[in-house]
Amino acid sequence: MIKRRFAYQAPSTLDEVLAALAEHGADAEVVGGGTWVVPEMTHGARMPAHVVDLRNAGLAGVTESNGGLSIGAMTTYAELANDSRVVERAGSLGTMAAGITGGAQVRYQGTVGGSACYATPSSDAPGALVGLDATMNLRSASNSRAVAASDFFKGAFEADLADGEVLESITLPAPMAGARFGHYKLKLVESSWPIATATCVVGVDGEGKITAARLAVGGVNTKPYVVDTSSIVGGPIDGGAAAAVVEAARSSATDPYSDVLASGEYRQQVSGVVAKRALLAAA
Amino acid sequence: MTNSIRLNLTVNGEARSVEIDPRRLLVEVIREELELPGTHIGCLTGDCGACTVERDGQIIKSCLALAASAEGSEITTIEGLAENGELSTLQQAFWDEYGFQCGYCLPGMLFSAKDLLAQNASPSEDEIRHAINGNLCRCTGYDTIVKSIAEAAARTA
Amino acid sequence: MLASTELQEGRAIAATEAPAGGYVGARETKHNGDLFLTGRAAYFNDIVLPKMSHAAVLRSPHAHARIKSIDASAAEASAGVLATLTGAQIKEHTGPIPFFIDPAVFGGKTRDNFPLAVDKVLMTGQPVAAVVAETAADAEAALDLIKVDYDVLEPILEADDALKDGAPIINDGWDDNVVITLPFVEGDAEAALAEADHVIEDTFEMHRLSTQPIEPRGNMAVWEKDGSLTFYGSIQNPHPLRLHLSQALGVSESAIRVIAPFVGGGLGLKMHGHPEEALVCVLAKIVGRPVKWLEDRRETLLIGGIEQTHRFKVGFNNDGQIVAIHNRIVANVGMLGSAPGWGMAFLSALGFPSGYKVPVTDVSVQVVSTNKGIWNATRGYGKQGTNVVIERMVDLVARHLGMDRIEVRRKNMIEKDEFPYATNSGLNIDSGDYHAALDKLEELLDYEGLKREQAKLREEGRYLGIGITFELTPESADIPGTIVGGFDSAQVKMDPSGNVTILSGVTTPGSGNDTGLAQIVADEVGVTIDRISVIQGDTDTCPYGFGNYSGRSIVSGGNSAVLAARDIGEKIRGGAALLLEAGDEDIELIDNLARVAGAPDRAIPIAAVAETIYTLNFAIPGIPEPPLESTRVYKPDNIRHTPDEKGRIQPYPTYSYAMHGVVVEVDPETGAVDIKRIGIVHDCGTMINPLFIEGQMAGAMVMGLGNGMSEELKYDEKGTPLSTRFKAYLMPRAGDVPAVELVHQITPSPFTLLGTKGAGEAGVGGGMSVIANAVDDALAPLGVTIRELPVSPPNVLKAIDEAGSNGGRG
Ligand SMILES: Cc1cc2nc3c(=O)[nH]c(=O)nc-3n(C[C@@H](O)[C@@H](O)[C@H](O)COP(=O)(O)OP(=O)(O)OC[C@H]3O[C@@H](n4cnc5c(N)ncnc54)[C@H](O)[C@@H]3O)c2cc1C
Ligand code: FES
Ligand code: FES
Numbered sequence A: 001m002i003k004r005r006f007a008y009q010a011p012s013t014l015d016e017v018l019a020a021l022a023e024h025g026a027d028a029e030v031v032g033g034g035t036w037v038v039p040e041m042t043h044g045a046r047m048p049a050h051v052v053d054l055r056n057a058g059l060a061g062v063t064e065s066n067g068g069l070s071i072g073a074m075t076t077y078a079e080l081a082n083d084s085r086v087v088e089r090a091g092s093l094g095t096m097a098a099g100i101t102g103g104a105q106v107r108y109q110g111t112v113g114g115s116a117c118y119a120t121p122s123s124d125a126p127g128a129l130v131g132l133d134a135t136m137n138l139r140s141a142s143n144s145r146a147v148a149a150s151d152f153f154k155g156a157f158e159a160d161l162a163d164g165e166v167l168e169s170i171t172l173p174a175p176m177a178g179a180r181f182g183h184y185k186l187k188l189v190e191s192s193w194p195i196a197t198a199t200c201v202v203g204v205d206g207e208g209k210i211t212a213a214r215l216a217v218g219g220v221n222t223k224p225y226v227v228d229t230s231s232i233v234g235g236p237i238d239g240g241a242a243a244a245v246v247e248a249a250r251s252s253a254t255d256p257y258s259d260v261l262a263s264g265e266y267r268q269q270v271s272g273v274v275a276k277r278a279l280l281a282a283a
Numbered sequence B: 001m002t003n004s005i006r007l008n009l010t011v012n013g014e015a016r017s018v019e020i021d022p023r024r025l026l027v028e029v030i031r032e033e034l035e036l037p038g039t040h041i042g043c044l045t046g047d048c049g050a051c052t053v054e055r056d057g058q059i060i061k062s063c064l065a066l067a068a069s070a071e072g073s074e075i076t077t078i079e080g081l082a083e084n085g086e087l088s089t090l091q092q093a094f095w096d097e098y099g100f101q102c103g104y105c106l107p108g109m110l111f112s113a114k115d116l117l118a119q120n121a122s123p124s125e126d127e128i129r130h131a132i133n134g135n136l137c138r139c140t141g142y143d144t145i146v147k148s149i150a151e152a153a154a155r156t157a
Numbered sequence C: 001m002l003a004s005t006e007l008q009e010g011r012a013i014a015a016t017e018a019p020a021g022g023y024v025g026a027r028e029t030k031h032n033g034d035l036f037l038t039g040r041a042a043y044f045n046d047i048v049l050p051k052m053s054h055a056a057v058l059r060s061p062h063a064h065a066r067i068k069s070i071d072a073s074a075a076e077a078s079a080g081v082l083a084t085l086t087g088a089q090i091k092e093h094t095g096p097i098p099f100f101i102d103p104a105v106f107g108g109k110t111r112d113n114f115p116l117a118v119d120k121v122l123m124t125g126q127p128v129a130a131v132v133a134e135t136a137a138d139a140e141a142a143l144d145l146i147k148v149d150y151d152v153l154e155p156i157l158e159a160d161d162a163l164k165d166g167a168p169i170i171n172d173g174w175d176d177n178v179v180i181t182l183p184f185v186e187g188d189a190e191a192a193l194a195e196a197d198h199v200i201e202d203t204f205e206m207h208r209l210s211t212q213p214i215e216p217r218g219n220m221a222v223w224e225k226d227g228s229l230t231f232y233g234s235i236q237n238p239h240p241l242r243l244h245l246s247q248a249l250g251v252s253e254s255a256i257r258v259i260a261p262f263v264g265g266g267l268g269l270k271m272h273g274h275p276e277e278a279l280v281c282v283l284a285k286i287v288g289r290p291v292k293w294l295e296d297r298r299e300t301l302l303i304g305g306i307e308q309t310h311r312f313k314v315g316f317n318n319d320g321q322i323v324a325i326h327n328r329i330v331a332n333v334g335m336l337g338s339a340p341g342w343g344m345a346f347l348s349a350l351g352f353p354s355g356y357k358v359p360v361t362d363v364s365v366q367v368v369s370t371n372k373g374i375w376n377a378t379r380g381y382g383k384q385g386t387n388v389v390i391e392r393m394v395d396l397v398a399r400h401l402g403m404d405r406i407e408v409r410r411k412n413m414i415e416k417d418e419f420p421y422a423t424n425s426g427l428n429i430d431s432g433d434y435h436a437a438l439d440k441l442e443e444l445l446d447y448e449g450l451k452r453e454q455a456k457l458r459e460e461g462r463y464l465g466i467g468i469t470f471e472l473t474p475e476s477a478d479i480p481g482t483i484v485g486g487f488d489s490a491q492v493k494m495d496p497s498g499n500v501t502i503l504s505g506v507t508t509p510g511s512g513n514d515t516g517l518a519q520i521v522a523d524e525v526g527v528t529i530d531r532i533s534v535i536q537g538d539t540d541t542c543p544y545g546f547g548n549y550s551g552r553s554i555v556s557g558g559n560s561a562v563l564a565a566r567d568i569g570e571k572i573r574g575g576a577a578l579l580l581e582a583g584d585e586d587i588e589l590i591d592n593l594a595r596v597a598g599a600p601d602r603a604i605p606i607a608a609v610a611e612t613i614y615t616l617n618f619a620i621p622g623i624p625e626p627p628l629e630s631t632r633v634y635k636p637d638n639i640r641h642t643p644d645e646k647g648r649i650q651p652y653p654t655y656s657y658a659m660h661g662v663v664v665e666v667d668p669e670t671g672a673v674d675i676k677r678i679g680i681v682h683d684c685g686t687m688i689n690p691l692f693i694e695g696q697m698a699g700a701m702v703m704g705l706g707n708g709m710s711e712e713l714k715y716d717e718k719g720t721p722l723s724t725r726f727k728a729y730l731m732p733r734a735g736d737v738p739a740v741e742l743v744h745q746i747t748p749s750p751f752t753l754l755g756t757k758g759a760g761e762a763g764v765g766g767g768m769s770v771i772a773n774a775v776d777d778a779l780a781p782l783g784v785t786i787r788e789l790p791v792s793p794p795n796v797l798k799a800i801d802e803a804g805s806n807g808g809r810g
Helices: A014-027 A037-042 A077-081 A084-089 A091-098 A103-109 A112-118 A125-131 A239-251 A264-281 B026-033 B089-096 B106-119 B125-131 B143-156 C033-037 C136-143 C159-163 C189-195 C238-249 C275-287 C340-350 C383-401 C405-412 C434-445 C447-459 C513-525 C553-580 C606-615 C690-709 C764-778 C793-802
Strands: A007-009 A028-031 A050-053 A062-065 A068-072 A135-139 A144-148 A153-155 A166-172 A179-187 A194-204 A210-218 A225-227 B005-011 B014-020 B052-055 B058-061 B074-076 C053-059 C065-071 C081-086 C127-133 C147-152 C178-186 C198-206 C218-223 C229-233 C256-259 C291-294 C308-316 C322-332 C360-368 C463-475 C488-494 C500-504 C532-536 C587-590 C593-596 C599-605 C628-634 C654-666 C673-683 C740-744
Touching: A014 A028, A014 A050, A014 A166, A028 A037, A062 A084, A068 A084, A077 A091, A077 A103, A084 A091, A091 A125, A091 A179, A091 A194, A103 B058, A103 B106, A112 A125, A112 A166, A125 A194, A125 A210, A125 A225, A179 A264, A194 A264, A210 A239, A210 A264, A225 A239, A239 A264, A264 C793, B014 B026, B026 B052, B052 B106, B058 B106, B089 B106, B089 B143, B089 C033, B106 B125, B106 B143, B106 C033, B125 B143, B143 C690, C053 C136, C053 C275, C065 C127, C081 C136, C081 C275, C127 C136, C127 C275, C159 C322, C159 C360, C178 C340, C189 C308, C189 C322, C189 C360, C198 C383, C218 C275, C229 C238, C229 C275, C238 C256, C238 C275, C275 C291, C308 C383, C322 C340, C322 C383, C340 C360, C340 C383, C383 C405, C383 C463, C383 C690, C383 C764, C405 C434, C405 C463, C434 C447, C434 C463, C434 C654, C434 C673, C434 C740, C447 C463, C447 C654, C463 C764, C488 C513, C488 C553, C500 C513, C500 C553, C513 C532, C513 C553, C513 C690, C553 C587, C553 C593, C553 C599, C553 C606, C553 C628, C593 C606, C599 C606, C606 C628, C654 C690, C654 C764, C673 C690, C673 C764, C690 C740, C690 C764
Parallel strands: A007 A050, A028 A050, B005 B074, C053 C291, C229 C256, C322 C360, C500 C532, C673 C740
Antiparallel strands: A062 A068, A068 A166, A135 A144, A135 A166, A179 A194, A194 A210, A210 A225, B005 B014, B052 B058, B052 B074, C053 C127, C065 C147, C081 C127, C178 C360, C198 C308, C218 C229, C218 C291, C308 C322, C463 C654, C488 C500, C488 C628, C587 C593, C593 C599, C654 C673
């Protein structure tokens, strides 16, 4: 049982959630799927006086929006992986979701919003969202704002999220013409956190030439970064393009993250490899 | 603020209502308040899977959930897998193929297997291994668990 | 409250006829499997006692510090708290925790370990205070209120640092940080190395591991109204623990009852000597209520093992014959605890030169105490240290000479007609046919085909590796002067309705020896297995025994059950002979019947014989005497405790062995290792139940592969553990390994009644050695030599870089 006493509520609207958070400020903790925050409370790493559960607030689900998608913050990995619109318009996000470890259990329980808000470098969603050029839609009792995913992730365990603010949804732009998706995740073994991930969207024309490309690497730096892919536009997805992204990905791995599983040096070393493999997966 | 709350659930087909401290994890309520200790605790971090149960048709790790968040849901535990005293095909296959040694991981393995077979009636070995990746077993090396699940699939076919 | 008999009793539903050929050797399923499958098997955490209270332990955040003062007054006043206890008070309540194996028995240093640190802490996580409260949450909340004033000292974490001249001495009263140095010398190694055609000098580092059964530890104590103590725990050795609790607490052994319910995996971790065992007893006395302590996984992960460095020279001739081994082992046992872990270092040295005929060996191990966590036994009990390093040596020799590693093994292994074979360290290996096992492995793997495939893939820039290793597993130890006992006992009872109860001194941490015992007894007394119950793990009801370790359960427990069951069988035969008017020797007992051999219609139910013996004993003259009960002990042969002329003893009756072959592919860009195949040829003598042997082997192998590939207890520079959950201590999952392909070979032990050898540990060392050799083989073209475990992707990539290649990362 969690040692610190708290009051629990699971409001049935987002407005009530926001009001509760406004009232309790830093004393309140939001629970999404709970897969991070509940064990942290169990082990005393977080001791909120108020727990606000989002489960009844209607934040789950995927809808179409302007040719792209709007993903509710409480959408689980299982829902993402099984949604045909996600597979079509943001394939790398579906691959990412299906590749979350911890078994079907964690894919049924964990949410994409929870992962984003937690912002640990050793996670899959941040890199995938930056790779897809997602926008994070935030709400508080007094304000609402939209932040680009690449700005939302500010550092290790640091998201642009104020006390009292909730991530309501994530919007993904319409994919570029002829879009193909690639996602690659490196972990040490099945039990491990992700060590480095790469997500790639490339537009390919009728002749197999790259018309536009966006590639992001997660897990390597303290926050996901976008790799400069300008040099591969105009050519095919081939060994030359792969070599170019290896270089580009490695040269941007300047702020590497270290943890018990892998040093920053190792992450730097493999940054190019994951980038290359994500690109080739899109071929 | 330390007041207990009332939790209403359907557990193994039976309506149950218990008074709980909101600090309780779902696994604790299942084991202690509902007196169904067949669901095990191995880590309380979501890693081992021994606490796996079914909630509203989906398997979850019950150490990752506040009990309060299960209000109104339907829960199945290992105690609810047999019907009228008869082991299910899956349970019987785990017995016949020696799908457990110490048995501590068993509740989780059974539910992960059940979830897989509900979606894929004849899984490959790789698919079975993937499906139990969320559950640790330190005794079997997984071989006999994989065989048990394959055998259950074969018997149901 | 659950009665003890309910805890470990179970009955099969099916089976009314014995398998053709008997139960022994049959692939019998778990006799009480339904209990587990329906969630009714009770483990420690399922025991609920009236008025049960809960303990939580405050642990040192420093690896090395003096405790200046502790103030628990705020905790004492906190909600729900019943009592607090600090190190300053502990000596009033208990003596030091007796060592499971005291280094002093072998001439080493020792220390007093109290359940709570008295004045100095030697590891992060060492208990310094405890709280008992109405709920575990209240107890934990109160821990936050205890103020401890520490004088923080510089931690010494690495063994080499602890050995430096002038290194601070961490144990008060010691003159250095060495617990003991144990030499095993045969011949003059310097001279033999000088004469050898070749000498390789190298090092190997084995990292810090942990066992981590999925059920953590837990203890509960209650002082009964009559002043006696009942102790419940997830433990492996009830009777020996009773002795140690009695010694620590100053309570007569006869006033202590130790109960071990079903255990969710032991693997060595649950051998006792841990602080929390005596602690719950003391706390229960103070609060006058049952006190329960349940381990959190972060606490389980404080306990390590194995960490050791080998600095060796191996001398060999042009024909591949290994002529001398010189090896200096330094083992980092962390804080010297009372649990039996440190003794693993002993075994790592004792085991050389494994199953190879190396004439000259000079091996010694220095056991060093540091400020890392304590060791406890980890399945394999140090034999993995020998196994990994000797198997690396053999591969180094093969590579140096350009010989096939299989040929080098063939050349050096003990021949089948040389058994029993006395090794350099004084061991007496019972029996085996290592060469035949190697042949079988070659065939199983299609070794030549694999080598061709490897050559082809190498041309494509892919790195397939084949690892081959031999593993010798001395089992069922008896160490004189300690509670590591080689014998065990069993009681077999038949009631008037013909049902049989086996009470055993060995325990089952899930290995299935309870079913094995039932099989053995079923054959001997002729009843079907559904009529047999097995009770283990209760010192009040079971005969004296040592519990579970060292693959001993069937060797000592099983054979004692045979003897006891034979006594019962004899009485039934005697009774049946009288009732059927036949000779005793003509009666056969099978399928619950006593029948006259060759005359199947002259039969009587065994139950009827039993009932007659109990109810008509005065009426029928000559009928065997009741009760139908027998308690017997079995002492295996081959153990020799009188030292030979070199002072060596022979603590093991049996030596099972295995040949392992693993195929891996290494990703040279990331260092990731993909295991493609696992092949094993295993010989543990007579098999009571092949299903269980296979289960033990697959489990041990996968554990060994995890130990070798990904598991590691890491610390930061202050000595704070970093591997605090299963996302940092990486145990294998189903997707990490392929199926185990296992072939049995059977050479019964001449030294045990049924010919069984120990099973259960083999595979752990094998998994570690074979993955090391496989990765080494895969990366040979890049000039890599594997000198450390685990072969995790970062370590593999580092090895590739150090060999001067960058694995194609551009
Ligand atoms: C066994 C296991 C395996 C895992 N494997 C992976 C893996 O492979 N890859 C990976 O990336 N992750 C993995 N995870 C981490 C997993 O917890 C997250 O991926 C999950 O998505 C978190 O979502 P959640 O809804 O459960 O978060 P919660 O625990 O509910 O919340 C996480 C944090 O975000 C806050 N929060 C949640 N939702 C919102 C919101 N809408 N607005 C504002 N704040 C919010 C919470 O207050 C909390 O601080 C694993 C976890 C476990 C237990
Ligand atoms: S106890 Fe829930 S996953 Fe381990
Ligand atoms: S059977 Fe023991 S953990 Fe799986």
